[in-house]
Amino acid sequence: MTYLGIEHLERFHGLPVHTPEPSSGALPAADSVAWRLVCDYGEDAGFASLWEQFLETVDTTRVRALVIGAWWHDEYTPIDPVVELIVTHADRFPALRALFLADVVGEECEVSWLKMCDITPVLEALPALEEFGVRGCGREGLALRPLRHAALKSLRFESGGLPGELVRAVAASELPALERLELWFGSTWYGGDATIEDVRPVLAGGLFPRLRHLGLQNSEFQDEIAAAVGSAPVVAQLESLALSMGTLSDMGGEALLNGQPLSHLSLLDLRHHYLTDPVVDRIRTACAPAVVEAGEAEDDYADPDDEDDEPERYVAVSE
Structure with a gap:
């Protein structure tokens, strides 16, 4: 984590x-x-x-x-x-x-x-x-x-x-x-x-x-941001992009993979995310030679004693 x-x-x-x-x-x-x-x-x-x-x-x-x-x-x-x-x-x-x-x-x-x-x-x-x-x-x-x-x-x-x-x-x-x-x-x-x-x-x-740098971070709608970034004209002028600290999941990761190329970036910051390892690996490959900072995925929280409890995801900074 x-x-x-x-x-x-x-x-x-x-x-x-x-x-x-x-x-x-x-x-x-x-x-x-x-x-x-x-x-x-x-x-x-x-x-x-x-x-x-x-x-x-x-x-x-x-x-x-x-x-x-x-x-x-x-x-x-x-x-x-x-x-x-x-x-x-x-x-x-x-x-x-x-x-x-x-x-x-x-x-x-x-x-x-x-x-x-x-x-x-x-x-x-x-x-x-x-x-x-x-x-x-x-x-x-x-x-x-x-x-x-x-x-x-x-x-x-x-x-x-x-x-x-x-x-x-x-x-x-x-x-x-x-x-x-x-x-x-x-x-x-x-x-x-x-x-x-x-x-x-x-x-x-x-x-x-x-x-040249845009950080849209610490968001509960990080997947929506990733989907919008996939076709956003501003990306072409950027040198680095931060989508870190939020609730980015495989849905947002797939949106990045299906969107415009990000290989022109020097850095894509995805730290504090909820992506699975295979999706992170695919993003790294697709964005090369750009550096993708991801680290380990955060843990979804769910009550282990409650079978109906849905996993919850949290931004890095709230209170």
């Missing part, structure tokens, strides 16, 4: 992630690391104090990458004030090219509990941003409005429940520089109400002319 899920970022935008601490002594050069800001659990000082200290001690005009970790010090609080601080002080970060919101793991807070908000103002306030990622669920407020952003090259939503409205907003946005798009759809139980229809504008091609 493979494991794919939520982990702290160790590198971001090609830089090592550094978490400054009061007793850490000399700080690294402002442009040499991705700065991770996190409130220590139980401390009385909130994120606003941490933010002010960061502005005072680091030359933010040279900061290239910023990672926001846990922003609360006691009970889980909405991320809205953090977003407001970033937007208010956007002019203090002229060199900022990468931002990740909610780099939080399960030991700190489950992804479905993170209290999110509309993150559109961040993108609007940072027109030079090239890489943006966010972790959270639609059930707790994660939202995006359609926008135009001329510089954004990488957009990543890690979610246990991605709302269809957000996916439609991505498809309705003008992102002429976009090279990488990753969407974790998650579970309907946690607000993931997106459907295959919401991503068809992306699959049709032409929407993001520079797109």
Whole structure:
């Protein structure tokens, strides 16, 4: 069984992630690391104090990458004030090219509990941003409005429940520089109400002319995605494709085999799947010389004491 899920970022935008601490002594050069800001659990000082200290001690005009970790010090609080601080002080970060919101793991807070908000103002306030990622669920407020952003090259939503409205907003946005798009759809139980229809504008091609990597992942409708990918025009322009973390079964595998060739890809990521070994072997052969990452199949769950219990399949990240 493979494991794919939520982990702290160790590198971001090609830089090592550094978490400054009061007793850490000399700080690294402002442009040499991705700065991770996190409130220590139980401390009385909130994120606003941490933010002010960061502005005072680091030359933010040279900061290239910023990672926001846990922003609360006691009970889980909405991320809205953090977003407001970033937007208010956007002019203090002229060199900022990468931002990740909610780099939080399960030991700190489950992804479905993170209290999110509309993150559109961040993108609007940072027109030079090239890489943006966010972790959270639609059930707790994660939202995006359609926008135009001329510089954004990488957009990543890690979610246990991605709302269809957000996916439609991505498809309705003008992102002429976009090279990488990753969407974790998650579970309907946690607000993931997106459907295959919401991503068809992306699959049709032409929407993001520079797109080279597409991740349609962590989905309960992974077989439908595989079937759509089989004839999707966008595939011809891709260098890598991720259909991992979801409930992909032999039905979806057969759809890939019966669809357009994928041998031009450098990588096809199918990890966390429910494919049988013979189908995986056929996919590997059909896609050669592309690398197919699959690993071992996940186990269908069924109650061994209940003869009528149907096997259940799960996405890698939900709660």
